[in-house]
Amino acid sequence: MGKHTPLFEQHQQAGAKFVDFAGWEMPIHYGSQIDEHHAVRHDAGIFDVSHMTVVDVAGPQAKDFLAYLLANDVNKLKPTKALYSCMLNEKGGIVDDLIVYFRENGTYRLVVNSGTRDKDIEWIGQHAAKFEVAIKERDDLAMVAIQGPKAIEKLAQMCNPRQAKQINKLKRFAVAEIDDWFIGRTGYTGEDGVEIILPAELVATIWQTLLRVGVSPCGLGARDTLRLEAGMHLYGSDMDEHVTPLESGLAWTVAWEPAARDFIGRKALEAQKQAGLRHKFVGLVLESGKGVLRNHQRVICENGSEGEITSGSFSPTLGHAIAFARVPTKIEETCAVEIRGKHVTAKVVKPPFVRNGEKTFS
Amino acid sequence: MSENVPSELRYAETHEWVREEENGICVIGITDHAQHLLGDLVYVELPEAENNIRSGDEAGVVESVKAASDVYSPLSGEVIAVNEALADTPELVNQDPYGDGWLFKIKFINHAELEELLDSESYNEKVAAEEA
Known part of the structure; x- marks a missing residue:
């Protein structure tokens, strides 16, 4: 039996089908993942993301520490704003990707992946030893994402006028601390919406209230x-x-300037850039609809060189398969993907595929 | 989970169902249990009509958002029809697995193969054993 978030009973009541995700028993869907997808594109959905790891970083050298730890530069970050960054090892390999929020009180809050929790905590702790900082994992907190074109409107309905006003004026990638809620206008869906971090004992109420005003539970x-x-x-x-x-x-996401900023992995990235890249990251689309692109399928370029799909699935918005792939830098406008032994032609595009409900490539 | 296992059908271990019609023709699809496990179907690949296949052969593929799964023919014979509607509306398999979501029809050549398939009771037991 996996770990449970504070919303586990709510998921059961909503008819969730569960899967194991990094040791957590999490909802994969509540009936139809395609319906949930469309709810977020056209209306509003709520996700339990309490399995993600929240880490608070405080102390006089918090900024210096994060400027060293992260490939993006927290010096760019103004108070009440969020920044996406990779955390690299000395070889430039990605230890994890994360969001860092700069709080009004001068401290920072990181949200890192649950599957990498143990190594992240160790990595952060190991490097923090050289700085005057306090690192605190916040497993007392829960987290929900409310996403979709109507997310803000529906969230505002459950708030008092003062709270609603603060939420409405929140800009993209900005964060506000409203009573017990730590609320960022961020997300992982390509739609408007917020992510709210709050005390675990308060999360069931927000879940229930939003479901009552028609927000769809999404897995x-x-x-x-x-x-x-x-x-x-x-x-x-x-x-x-x-x-x-x-x-x-x-x-x-890599901040090269100022050149004097020494961050972990910088030298390796500079060397790689100098030597020239052999691979690049592209989007693939299967507009013929003949099959579904999946993780690890082989990509074959016209000159015979090969790449691999890193994430592939069916796009409910577009009605055909889409994927990310790591491919040789010299790829043409189309390539072949091997699907169960057969070569199927895919078009090479620049992601994203969809933003605010609309197709974004041609 | 309340899954539908009609008593008049026969079942394969690999989660296909078979309905015997007239003149040695059988309709084949995947069970309610199978479509539940797969989730929303988005692509169905079917055998070509007039092809001869043997029982146990791969006859097609059903793909949901999360996974692809082979479909095996429970019977040997000639494929005489495939459900063309699934090309544009694979979700019929989720909505009506024993009706509009059928996959293909076969003119079978060996009645014994049909007899060897599971009845609804045995199939229910098999599913229960898999879930335990």
Whole structure:
């Protein structure tokens, strides 16, 4: 039996089908993952993401520590804002990807993946020893994501006028601390919405109240197809310790300037850039509809060189399969994908595939 | 889970169902249990009509958002029809696995193969054993 989040009973009541996810018993769907996907694209859905790991970083050298720990630069981060970053090892390999929030009180909050919790805590702790910082894992907190074009409107319905006003004026990638809620206008779906971190004992109420106003409970199945359509990466599938951000479509998250900032992995990334990249990260689409792209399928370029699909699935919004793939840098506009022994032609595109409900490639 | 296992059908260990019609023709599909396990279907690959297949052969593939699963023919014979509607609406298999979600029809050549398939009671036991 896996670990349970504080919403486990709510999931049972909502008819969840469960799967094991990094040792947690989590809902994969509540009946139809495609219906849940569409609910988020057209209305509003709520996800339990309490399995994710929240780590608070405080102390006089918190900023210096994170500027060293992360490939993106927290010096760019203004108070009440969030930043996406990779955390690299010395070889430039990705230890994890995470969101860092800079709080009004000058401290930082990281949200890291649940599947990498143990190694992340160890890695962070090991490097924190050289800085004057306090690291605290917050397993007393729960986390929900409310996503979709109507997410903000429906959330505001359950709030008092003061809270609703604060939520409404929250900008993208901004965070506010409203009473017991730590609320960021962030997400993993490509739609508007928020992620709320709050004391575990308060999370059932928000879940129940939002379900009552018509927000759909959504499982990890819909979360995966939504993030894939939105061009967002999944740690462990799209990248891991053996690849760098430069060959994972995440070069935009590496802050090279100022050149004097020494972060873990910087030298390795510079060397890789200097030597030239052999792989790049692309989107693939199967507009013929003949099959579904899946993780680890072989990608064959016109010149015979090969790559691999890192995340593939069916796109409920587009009605055909889409995928991310790590491929040789010299790939043409189309390539072949091996699906159960047969070669099927796929088109090479630049992710994302869908933003705010609309197709984004041509 | 309340899954439907009609008593008038026969079942294969690999979760296909068979309904005997007239003149040695059988309709084949996947069970309610199988479609539940797979979740929302998004792609169905069927055998070609007029092909001869043997029992146990791969006859097609059903793919849901999360997984692909082979479909095996429970009987030997000639494929005489496939459910063309599934090309555009694979979700029929989820909605009506024993009706509009049928996969293909076969003119079978060996009645003994039909007799060897599971009845609804044995299939129910098999599913219960798998879930235990």
